[in-house]
Ligand SMILES: NC(=O)c1ccc[n+]([C@@H]2O[C@H](COP(=O)([O-])OP(=O)(O)OC[C@H]3O[C@@H](n4cnc5c(N)ncnc54)[C@H](O)[C@@H]3O)[C@@H](O)[C@H]2O)c1
C-alpha cells in the first residue's frame with residue numbers, strides 16, 4: 001500500500017517474549033492455547049515474570065527477557081500493548097498485539113487470525129511498521145509516549161492557562177481544560193475524542209489539540225516532526241502531565257515541559273494485509 005514503510009524483517013524466529021494484561025488470571029487458558037500453536041512450529045514462548053506469576057508459571061524479568069527474544073507479544077487490549085511498546089522501545093524489539101481487550105484498535109490479531117498469522121510469519125509474510133515516539137522532559141525527568149502526552153487541569157473548578165513555544169518562539173496561550181500532544185498513532189485515541197484530526201499512523205508529524213478551549217479560535221494544529229515544543233503553566237491552579245494514560249507527573253506553576261519526537265521509532269509487527277482504513281471501518285465504524 002502507498003505510504004507503507006517497513007523496517008528490516010526479523011533475522012530469526014525462535015523465542016518470543018510474552019506479556020499478559022495485568023490482573024487477568026483468566027488469561028491462563030488462552031495463553032496455553034497460544035503457546036501450543038507456537039510450539040507446534042518449534043517456536044518457544046517465554047513469559048515475563050509478573051505475567052508468569054499471575055498464571056502460576058515460570059517467567060523471567062523483563063530486561064533479561066528482552067535480551068533472549070526475537071520479538072514480543074502482548075496479550076490483552078490496547079493498554080497492555082501500549083505499556084509493552086513503551087518498555088520495549090529501548091531494546092528496539094518489535095511488538096505484536098493479540099487482542100483480548102474491548103476495542104483493540106492498536107492490537108493487530110484476534111485469536112481466530114493467529115494460526116494463519118503464524119504460518120505467514122514463517123513464510124516471511126508480515127510487516128514491521130515504524131511508529132513515531134514522543135520524548136518529554138520535566139526538569140531532569142525524561143519519559144516517552146507512544147500515543148500522547150496530556151497536560152490536564154488538576155483542579156476541576158478552575159481553568160488551566162498554558163503558554164506554548166515552538167522552536168523557542170511563543171506561538172499560543174491555551175485557556176481551558178488542557179491540551180494533548182499526540183503522535184499519529186495516538187491520533188485515534190484521546191485526540192479524536194476532543195475533535196482532533198485522524199492522522200495516518202506513518203505520517204511524520206505530531207498534533208497539538210486543546211481540550212475544551214475557552215476560545216472559538218483555538219483549534220488542533222499538526223506540526224512537523226522536527227519541531228521542539230515547550231509548555232509552561234502560568235497560573236497556580238495545579239496541573240498534571242499524563243503519559244499514554246499510564247504515567248503521571250505534577251506540573252507546577254512556571255515549570256517547563258519540553259516535547260520532541262524521538263529519533264528512534266517504535267516497531268509494530270502486523271499482518272501484511274493489515275490496512276489502517278479497514279481498521280477505521282471495523283473499529284470506529286467508518287462508512288457504516
Ligand atoms: N476521553 C478519552 O477518549 C480519553 C480519556 C483519557 C485517556 N484516553 C486515551 O487512553 C489512552 C490509553 O489507552 P488504554 O487502553 O491504556 O486506556 P483505557 O483502557 O482507559 O482506554 C481508552 C480507550 O482508548 C482506546 N485506545 C488506546 N489507544 C488507542 C489508539 N492509539 N487508537 C485508538 N484507540 C485507542 C482503548 O482501546 C480504549 O478503548 C491514552 O493514551 C489516551 O489517549 C482517552
Ligand SMILES: Nc1ncnc2c1ncn2[C@@H]1O[C@H](COP(=O)(O)OP(=O)(O)OP(=O)(O)O)[C@@H](O)[C@H]1O
Pocket residue numbers: 021022076077078079080081082083084100101102103104105245246
Ligand atoms: N503495562 C501497563 N501499565 C499500566 N497500565 C496498564 C498496563 N497494561 C494495561 N494497563 C491498564 O490496564 C487496563 C486494561 O488493559 P487493556 O487496555 O489492555 O484492556 P482493555 O481495556 O480490555 O482493552 P482496550 O484498551 O483495547 O479497550 C487499561 O486501563 C490499561 O491502561
